[in-house]
Amino acid sequence: MHNRRAGWIIGGCFLLIVPxxxxxxxxxxxxxxxGTVLSTLRHPAGSxxxxxxxxxxxxxxxxxxxxxxxxxxxxxSAYQRCFSNPLVSPDLLGVANGAAxxxxxxxxLGRGTWFTQxxxxxxxxxAVCLALLIPRLIGHRGKLILVLSGVVVTGFMQAALGLLKxxxxxxxxxxxxxxxxxxxxxxxxxxxxxxxxxSFVLGFVIxxxxxxxxxxxxxxxxxxxxxxxxxxxxxxxxxAGATLLTAGAVALSGTIGWVGLVIPHIARLLVGxxxxxxxxxxxxxxxxxxxxxxxxxRTLSAGEIPLSILTxxxxxxxxxxxxxxxxxxxGSHD
Amino acid sequence: xxxxxxxxxxxxxxFPRQAPLFHDVSFTLAPGEILxxxxxxxxxxxxxxxxxxxxLTASAGEVTVxxxxxxxxxxxxxxxxxxxxxxxxxxGADLTVEEFVLTGRAPYHLPxxxxxxxxxxxxxxxxxxxxxxxxxxxxxxxxxxGQAQLVAIARALVQHPRCLLLDEPMAALDLGRQQALLTLxxxxxxxxxxxxxxxxxxxxxLILGGQTGLFFPDGHFTVGASKQVMTSASLSTLYQTxxxxxxxxxxxxxxxxxxx
Numbered sequence: 001m002h003n004r005r006a007g008w009i010i011g012g013c014f015l016l017i018v019p020x021x022x023x024x025x026x027x028x029x030x031x032x033x034x035g036t037v038l039s040t041l042r043h044p045a046g047s048x049x050x051x052x053x054x055x056x057x058x059x060x061x062x063x064x065x066x067x068x069x070x071x072x073x074x075x076x077s078a079y080q081r082c083f084s085n086p087l088v089s090p091d092l093l094g095v096a097n098g099a100a101x102x103x104x105x106x107x108x109l110g111r112g113t114w115f116t117q118x119x120x121x122x123x124x125x126x127a128v129c130l131a132l133l134i135p136r137l138i139g140h141r142g143k144l145i146l147v148l149s150g151v152v153v154t155g156f157m158q159a160a161l162g163l164l165k166x167x168x169x170x171x172x173x174x175x176x177x178x179x180x181x182x183x184x185x186x187x188x189x190x191x192x193x194x195x196x197x198x199s200f201v202l203g204f205v206i207x208x209x210x211x212x213x214x215x216x217x218x219x220x221x222x223x224x225x226x227x228x229x230x231x232x233x234x235x236x237x238x239x240a241g242a243t244l245l246t247a248g249a250v251a252l253s254g255t256i257g258w259v260g261l262v263i264p265h266i267a268r269l270l271v272g273x274x275x276x277x278x279x280x281x282x283x284x285x286x287x288x289x290x291x292x293x294x295x296x297x298r299t300l301s302a303g304e305i306p307l308s309i310l311t312x313x314x315x316x317x318x319x320x321x322x323x324x325x326x327x328x329x330x331g332s333h334d
Numbered sequence: 335x336x337x338x339x340x341x342x343x344x345x346x347x348x349f350p351r352q353a354p355l356f357h358d359v360s361f362t363l364a365p366g367e368i369l370x371x372x373x374x375x376x377x378x379x380x381x382x383x384x385x386x387x388x389x390l391t392a393s394a395g396e397v398t399v400x401x402x403x404x405x406x407x408x409x410x411x412x413x414x415x416x417x418x419x420x421x422x423x424x425x426g427a428d429l430t431v432e433e434f435v436l437t438g439r440a441p442y443h444l445p446x447x448x449x450x451x452x453x454x455x456x457x458x459x460x461x462x463x464x465x466x467x468x469x470x471x472x473x474x475x476x477x478x479x480g481q482a483q484l485v486a487i488a489r490a491l492v493q494h495p496r497c498l499l500l501d502e503p504m505a506a507l508d509l510g511r512q513q514a515l516l517t518l519x520x521x522x523x524x525x526x527x528x529x530x531x532x533x534x535x536x537x538x539x540l541i542l543g544g545q546t547g548l549f550f551p552d553g554h555f556t557v558g559a560s561k562q563v564m565t566s567a568s569l570s571t572l573y574q575t576x577x578x579x580x581x582x583x584x585x586x587x588x589x590x591x592x593x594x
Binding site (some may be wrong): 084210212219225228274 | 434438
């Protein structure tokens, strides 16, 4: 029958986000007691230091962290299945850097947060199209070629980002691009969250609605065809959904690596590879993971540690484990 | 005579900038008929199956499924008519046997929905029929080649196709399992399923009866009643080795063996 164990794990992880978020509201340079936090939350109209810290500083940041982590992990899980390739993710495909170029252009032009969202999405779509085009041009398809193609696109987008920084006004624009690009949730406020919300909602809805077909697409192109799925129709839809999520996250916080690659694999260890369970669990785990990372980033030291530094230190050794798992015994590398 | 489930008319296929792999392949298959495809390696047996299931487009000729040209049928509708057991049945995903077999039910699911309790029941029944039930919760990649082959067959069968296409399904199976699969195919045929199967063992074609199609190395294709087209002479030409088709009294059926 249906996988009841997976259901419990997914539900548990979603529920765990609530106490984790409450704990994160308490922690910080100005510690608050749980009682203070709860009473501040119960009286939203209140004022004073506690209300200021909770509503202006910590709550938007915590919500942002949860949404960004969930979005990146869900996008990673979807890309991996859609291309039947466990080695891809928003950052490895170049989508995150493409979205960063789009968002940086918007910042340079001095447009608002809505325009930044759109530009990030356009940049992400351009990057994923490029990453898919290269294997076709070479006339060779395989899991490693797509990953290498993502490396090429990432390099290109980083160069483009470098050019934008070179062109930016060093006094006003450059610092805001650099700060945002390092990957920080510190500047997230309610208005930028609201601007990102449509991308997140649409992306989550598309991917969750397609989760059963994602499972089938993960078994390979030929197999999805004989199962009655037309990849030419469904692949673009899934790419659009996953790219919306990536763009939404990047526009808020810059590129944060490794989450989209590693979290779906951790979810796989817990509930398997079926996207009906893997995708919701990736979403919950991604949110939880990012919340923990961001809380560490703002409490570990007096200054802020950029998030990509922490996710990189955790993500890279895990990626080696994933490689070992996928390539052991010449298993499924092509 | 009943309407054909699948028919090919003057089908040809060539990869870009290459000589045609085959040309002038025609056959008609009614419900409950079996077509066995024989031919040496690389003559295009799998390619023909790809053309029949719409994965590749033939360079000439036409495929019709239940009377409709292939290009007029949606992928979803086609998957309710045809099921393919591919030669490379390894899956890219790390699914359990049950999850993988469930993907065969996808043509019957509404968009944006998934398997129901009924689908799980069908899958369990099919796994039980193939003696695979104890493996239901094992990972696909932990199975032996033969077990995975049977799982791929189970996946095609839960699709409830009107025509089942099998690409060398016997290759990984032991002798006992080969016999069991032959019996299963004959039973499916009685239930009105049309079957197209490729194999390297002419004896399978003789056991299954029905029609046999021969892919000669020069791209020539012949099809007809198995007993008529499978002669010592035609099979010797087909495989470029001396073969003899004869009645084995001890078995009570015709068999094909090398003479040397």
